Amino acid sequence: MAYNFAPLKQKITDTENWLKKEFQGIRTGRATPTLLDSVSVDSYGAKLPVSQVSAITTEDARTLRITPWDRSQAKAIEKAIAQSNLGISVALDDQGVRVMFPELTAERRAQLMKIVKERLEHAKVALRAERDKIWSDIQAQEKKSAISKDEKFRYKEEMEKIIAEGNKRLEEASRRKDLEISQ
Numbered sequence: 001m002a003y004n005f006a007p008l009k010q011k012i013t014d015t016e017n018w019l020k021k022e023f024q025g026i027r028t029g030r031a032t033p034t035l036l037d038s039v040s041v042d043s044y045g046a047k048l049p050v051s052q053v054s055a056i057t058t059e060d061a062r063t064l065r066i067t068p069w070d071r072s073q074a075k076a077i078e079k080a081i082a083q084s085n086l087g088i089s090v091a092l093d094d095q096g097v098r099v100m101f102p103e104l105t106a107e108r109r110a111q112l113m114k115i116v117k118e119r120l121e122h123a124k125v126a127l128r129a130e131r132d133k134i135w136s137d138i139q140a141q142e143k144k145s146a147i148s149k150d151e152k153f154r155y156k157e158e159m160e161k162i163i164a165e166g167n168k169r170l171e172e173a174s175r176r177k178d179l180e181i182s183q
Contacts, residue, residue, distance in 0.1 A: 003147070003158075016169055020173060026115055026119075031061060033051065053069060054068040054069060055067045062165060064098070067096040088109060112179055130163075
């Protein structure tokens with residue numbers, strides 16, 4: 001009987017996708033609408049992402065234009081972005097909301113790199129937790145005599161290879177983001 005590592009591989013893929021999405025929300029030198037994905041607006045009693053209550057376009061490399069579908073929401077959008085602590089300036093005008101991203105300072109780059117490291121560590125912790133869960137399952141199967149001692153250690157070795165490959169991909173994503181921030 002071969003051990004099914006499909007759930008582990010799926011968890012690694014999910015964690016990698018989560019990390020990439022988190023990294024998209026970390027601003028580098030260019031303004032993109034995905035930077036506002038984490039901002040929620042109080043819209044008629046419900047918290048909704050900015051992208052669900054407005055159109056977000058890029059005016060230039062450091063400016064986004066937010067055009068609310070309901071003009072009365074402009075003030076709420078401005079407030080939500082100002083409170084999001086993204087280090088950006090917000091201006092309300094007759095067309096909607098303009099979001100200006102300042103040049104990255106060396107200090108801000110260092111802060112962003114620290115955030116990248118924290119998110120990477122969260123992803124690694126998730127993989128370690130999944131590894132522990134799988135290892136416990138393998139040991140339990142051995143205790144029930146469903147697998148032999150040799151199979152147990154073979155499965156452990158295979159599991160460690162899968163986890164190492166997942167960690168390598170997470171590290172690579174982190175390295176790319178650090179490089180993007182430092183430029």
